[in-house]
Amino acid sequence: MFDVVGTLVEPCPSVARAYRDTGRAHGIEIDEEAIRVAFRAAWQRQEAIDAAATPAHATDRRRERERWQGIVADVFGPVAALPAIFADLWDHFADPRAWRPVGRGVDLVAAARGAGLEIALASNFDERLLAIAPAVAPLDAASHVFASSELGWRKPALEFFRAVERRLGRRPDELILVGDDPRLDLAAAHRAGWHARLVDG
Ligand SMILES: [Mg+2]
Known part of the structure; x- marks a missing residue:
């Protein structure tokens, strides 16, 4: 994620x-x-x-x-x-x-794909992301797009993470969130029982 x-x-x-x-x-x-x-x-x-x-x-x-x-x-x-x-x-x-790929993010998505992982997006961006994701690399590698306005919750709410788990039918410990925000990504995902990694913002 x-x-x-x-x-x-x-x-x-x-x-x-x-x-x-x-x-x-x-x-x-x-x-x-x-x-x-x-x-x-x-x-x-x-x-x-x-x-x-x-x-x-x-x-x-x-x-x-x-x-x-x-x-x-x-x-x-x-x-x-x-x-x-x-x-x-x-x-x-x-x-x-209006959007361009972040080089480091492109590499991470390629590595995740290479490892055979399923890729999804978990964002506080709203429904505009749904139209952007298929048109901008590396977002187009995602099989699921979870946008805050569509889930009904924003990070860092625990409910954001639970909603994603339900949609994917996955346990918290089967999911890893990679993000650039120490509070909204790293700390919030850990609190939900997910794995998480921080990249430099
Ligand atoms: Mg961010």
């Missing part, structure tokens, strides 16, 4: 560049460093909302869309073009061409 963003693929251009260019197309000028700082804080704010919810880290398509609306609003502020900027960014990151 592989995490997706930061482990197997990364945005290209970067998130900050994509936000800058999209803002610019709507007459809003923010430099990339300011976007990076604002994005990080906005991302953490949404993570905190999920952690404080009851049940924690439950999600669906509406919540994932709301998350990204919140992040885009935090980055750009209350500008009139906000709905249009959000719509463009949503579509941008839904496009397979």
